[in-house]
Amino acid sequence: MSRVVVGTPRTDPEIVAGFAGIGVATVHEAQGRTGLLHPRLRPIYRPAHVAGTALTCEVAPGDNWMLHVAVEQARPGDVLVVTPTSSCTDGYFGELLATSMRAHGVVGLVIDAGVRDTAELTEMRFPVWSAAVSAQGTVKETVGNVQTPIVCGGAHVHPGDLVVADGDGVVIVARTRAADVLAAARQREENEDGKRQRLAAGELGLDIYGMRDKLADRGLTYEEYSE
Incomplete structure (x- = not known):
């Protein structure tokens, strides 16, 4: 019907x-x-x-x-x-x-x-x-x-x-859920505003997001270039 x-x-x-x-x-x-x-x-x-x-x-x-x-x-x-x-x-x-x-x-x-x-x-x-x-x-x-x-x-x-x-x-x-999601979205935007300023100042996402230790745990290494 x-x-x-x-x-x-x-x-x-x-x-x-x-x-x-x-x-x-x-x-x-x-x-x-x-x-x-x-x-x-x-x-x-x-x-x-x-x-x-x-x-x-x-x-x-x-x-x-x-x-x-x-x-x-x-x-x-x-x-x-x-x-x-x-x-x-x-x-x-x-x-x-x-x-x-x-x-x-x-x-x-x-x-x-x-x-x-x-x-x-x-x-x-x-x-x-x-x-x-x-x-x-x-x-x-x-x-x-x-x-x-x-x-x-x-x-x-x-x-x-x-x-x-x-x-x-x-x-x-x-x-x-709309009221709760709005509050969470606003908080997320405030957080991103801070990160945006840091990225614009030249900071790396690797450091802002604390990625280095996790990358190392996953096996990523750095080495100097050689001929």
Whole structure:
């Protein structure tokens, strides 16, 4: 049975806002290297960065009917996260749907399938991460699910989870963990700022990260050059 679940909770907007300047790699590391979507999902233009709450949508292959259904459930700050029930590269999403989504507050799209109208989407600055770009259109015949748990790009996504996406990819943070991950990500950024200053001053990563003893334990030796 296909469903649209209404009234689903979302990650607190203040927490979402805290991720606005934090990169995917930092978030991924901060939550124990989990939640990363498959690297086949790439941005259609760069630079691009978005942090928002997941509006989930499961669709049939070659059928974008449920994307239109999802618009009704959109709330400001949502990122539409779409997955087909089997692999498909058709162009599910284009300029007109982006216009509709933006009017309802959607700030980006993550789709494990294809999109089209990429020139127009780029001009609109509507950020999209997709597995393919294809002019192949879709039909509207088969119902699916909106605001139900899905698997997109190999990662579990629940409605209202945090979505962070940039030029390096897409990462999902569970809504219930978002505050803790934000704190860990901020701490990681502060730590990296200090290391960045030391590296810029010429210090070696070998010394900053205490690598020399471990390298020696693994059998690395140094010797003087001789003819």
